[in-house]
Amino acid sequence: MRIKVLFFAKLREVFGVGSEDLDISSDECRVSSVLAQLRDRGDVWANELGDDKSYRVAINQEMTSEDLLLKEGDEVALFPPVTGG
Amino acid sequence: MRIKVLFFAKLREVFGVGSEDLDISSDECRVSSVLAQLRDRGDVWANELGDDKSYRVAINQEMTSEDLLLKEGDEVALFPPVTGG
Amino acid sequence: MSSVRVQTEDFDVSAEMLTLRKRNPKIGAVASFVGVVRDLNDGDSVSTLTLEHYPGMTEKSLEAIVQQAKERWDIYDALIVHRVGTMRPLDQIVLVIVTSAHRGESFQACEFLMDYLKTRAPFWKKEVTPEGERWVDARSSDDVAAKRWEQAK
Amino acid sequence: MSSVRVQTEDFDVSAEMLTLRKRNPKIGAVASFVGVVRDLNDGDSVSTLTLEHYPGMTEKSLEAIVQQAKERWDIYDALIVHRVGTMRPLDQIVLVIVTSAHRGESFQACEFLMDYLKTRAPFWKKEVTPEGERWVDARSSDDVAAKRWEQAK
Numbered sequence: 001m002r003i004k005v006l007f008f009a010k011l012r013e014v015f016g017v018g019s020e021d022l023d024i025s026s027d028e029c030r031v032s033s034v035l036a037q038l039r040d041r042g043d044v045w046a047n048e049l050g051d052d053k054s055y056r057v058a059i060n061q062e063m064t065s066e067d068l069l070l071k072e073g074d075e076v077a078l079f080p081p082v083t084g085g
Numbered sequence: 086m087r088i089k090v091l092f093f094a095k096l097r098e099v100f101g102v103g104s105e106d107l108d109i110s111s112d113e114c115r116v117s118s119v120l121a122q123l124r125d126r127g128d129v130w131a132n133e134l135g136d137d138k139s140y141r142v143a144i145n146q147e148m149t150s151e152d153l154l155l156k157e158g159d160e161v162a163l164f165p166p167v168t169g170g
Numbered sequence: 171m172s173s174v175r176v177q178t179e180d181f182d183v184s185a186e187m188l189t190l191r192k193r194n195p196k197i198g199a200v201a202s203f204v205g206v207v208r209d210l211n212d213g214d215s216v217s218t219l220t221l222e223h224y225p226g227m228t229e230k231s232l233e234a235i236v237q238q239a240k241e242r243w244d245i246y247d248a249l250i251v252h253r254v255g256t257m258r259p260l261d262q263i264v265l266v267i268v269t270s271a272h273r274g275e276s277f278q279a280c281e282f283l284m285d286y287l288k289t290r291a292p293f294w295k296k297e298v299t300p301e302g303e304r305w306v307d308a309r310s311s312d313d314v315a316a317k318r319w320e321q322a323k
Numbered sequence: 324m325s326s327v328r329v330q331t332e333d334f335d336v337s338a339e340m341l342t343l344r345k346r347n348p349k350i351g352a353v354a355s356f357v358g359v360v361r362d363l364n365d366g367d368s369v370s371t372l373t374l375e376h377y378p379g380m381t382e383k384s385l386e387a388i389v390q391q392a393k394e395r396w397d398i399y400d401a402l403i404v405h406r407v408g409t410m411r412p413l414d415q416i417v418l419v420i421v422t423s424a425h426r427g428e429s430f431q432a433c434e435f436l437m438d439y440l441k442t443r444a445p446f447w448k449k450e451v452t453p454e455g456e457r458w459v460d461a462r463s464s465d466d467v468a469a470k471r472w473e474q475a476k
Contacts, residue, residue, distance in 0.1 A: 009375055009447035010458045061380035063443065077377060077445075081461035084374065084405060084446025085358050085417050085437060094222055094294035095305045146227035148290065162224060162292075166308035169221065169252060169293025170205050170264050170284060184337040187357065195362040195412045201433075202355045203426065204340065209348040259348045273356065273437055274468065280354075281430045315427065 008079035093164035174232035178255040201276035202267040209259035214299040221254045224292035235286045239279040245270040289316040327385035331408040354429035355420040362412035367452040374407040377445035388439045392432040398423040442469040
């Protein structure tokens, strides 16, 4: 299963990428699976997505704090708390 | 003793006058004395300044609900509740 | 420059904001309010609205209200422009602008200024409707709105 | 016409107000807020501020916030214009305008829109100071401001 992952602001800068397609091996993929797979890359990934860090998750352009089930083609965005206005 | 009395909005229209100099005979003149003297004119004066009517009093351009003592040259204004803005 | 103006001419919100803002690069928030003549009041259509005021006392009372807002909130500046004379539906009547570093103070002070202006500044509205001319009655909801600020804080 | 816009260009408050107001002669109240770039943030001088956003989600989230305001208050219209790209101190960043018959609703909805926008719309600020570039931290006071609206009503 393939999903799209987007990074914004500080995460985009630190990871050096704004967007990537991610292949998920497991059949049941949740937000937590995506985060685990990204953390497994170690280095800045493990660091910035660590439990002590505050970042937000949006699925298909809607913020959520739930560990929702994802489906093929979903757009998952990871970003710092927003600071507009 | 002479004071200046001003009328605004509906009171100005009903009394047919915007401003007049008023001679007060008594030595101690309060707001209530001015009102009494005006009411004594009867007709619209007695009617519009009756106890059942709601109007505001300003002394020297400051609204007050107290029966203050007046002095020579004071400016007393009588007008309906304000409706600006 | 005075922070209150009573005038017959219309005003331009952008221009007034720019004048207030130019003075201070520490401003982060600009809250404003514009009161507009409605074509309907108390169920009747309004063709014109005439604003009468008490020259001298009007300016004094508006300045006193601005002073109170400045003492009460951490704001940089406040402006009140109030028109007098005859206006029509869609015309602007009154403008209040408040500047501050952060938005909470501007919002609060701006609403306070409108609530106090409505109950303390000597303006009176007369409207022309198909039924004829009539003086607009004061609203008890305006007294309630002004009273909030005495309890709060 | 959409009630939200994300753009790099500056905006004119008077022109935006006129566009909103022209549509409805029943409007008696226009409340607005303008956010401005400050020359000082967290003790450091700011030379430029760059706004990044999440195209698509930004517009959706702003439209959802406007929809909430319309459901919650008796207002006629609401407009949000938010700039992105690089700005300097004194530049306008964001504009919110709300129109209604009476002022209480406009004031409340306008403050609500700003509070929700600050915590829910995907914008991020990066500022350049003498110390170098840095991403602006979210403020807990903004979370508190947004939470008020969940309890109130």
